[in-house]
Amino acid sequence: MLRYETFADVRLGGGGFNCGSVASTRDHAPPKVFLDEPYPDNIIKVASCAACNESASLDEQYVACLIEATLRGSTDPDDLQRSKIARTLRRDPALRSKLARAKFDVDGYIAFQPESDRVSRVLTKMARGLWYFEHAEAPTDMETICRWWTAPLSPAAxxxxxxxxxxQGWPEIGSRAFVRACRGLVDSTHSSGWLELQEGRFSYSTDDGRVRMILSDYLYVDALMDA
Incomplete structure (x- = not known):
């Protein structure tokens, strides 16, 4: 993924990306549980308060395990492709049991009933972190309206x-999104709007007042940042 430096007014960022409180730590966007090792050199970190950084880790772990279990149709660690998720389910039998209880069969297709509130919290927080990173603007006064779908999408969808x-309007002057947009005017390789952080694991776009994400080529997320 190409990395662009920000030249935005530092006063736009202020505090932590999610709540605006004093930033005492840095959070990953996306969380590392959604990426494989070795991690990308340009892994994204954003300013965060400690409470926001620490409060979502169990939900993030749950969602990452849910995606992998759904893709493989199993909660058995030996059936999973991502070694990180297999290790997590081996050392956390309670989480493995929770996912197993959510498993059901639809005409021979294995699916899992998600805990939608937990999924929404994780995806919303991730979207807000990416918005902050790309637009140099903490979305503390923005409502994030998050929707998601699973692959395969219909051609129309x-x-x-x-x-x-x-x-769409121009991003904040000097932000990473602004620099990308300017380069896209003269170089088509910068104009797609999509950034791939890790192949097959995570890509995103923050154009058009939205944060769109694709997780594991399976979960499609569209988060409207409503000022």
Missing amino acids: EAEFFRTSSL
Whole structure:
């Protein structure tokens, strides 16, 4: 993933990306549980208060394990592809049992009933962190309206997911999103709006007043940042 430095006014950032409180630590966006080792050299970190940083770790672990179990149709660590998730379920039998109880069969297709509130909290926090990183603007006064779908998307749904309005405004001057937009005017390699942090694991876009994310080529997320 290409990395752009920010030249935005530092006063825009202020405190932690999620709540605006004094930032005493740095949070990963996305959390490392959604990425494989070795991690990307340009892994994203954003300013955060300790409470926001620490409060979501169990939910993040749950969502990452849910995605992998769904993709493999199993909670057995030996059936999983991601070694990190397999290790987690081996050392946390309670989480493994929780996921196993959520498993059901639909015409021979294995699926899992998600705890939607936990999924929403994780995806919303992730979207807000990426917005802060790309736009140099803490979204503390923004409502984040988050929707998600699972692969495969229908052709119409996929087209809608990737569609970007031609009427979108310019990002904050000096922000990473602004620098990317400027370079896109003269170089088509910078103009897609999508950034791949780790192949097959995580990509995102923060154009058009939205944060869109794709996790493990399976979970498609569209978060509207509503000022």
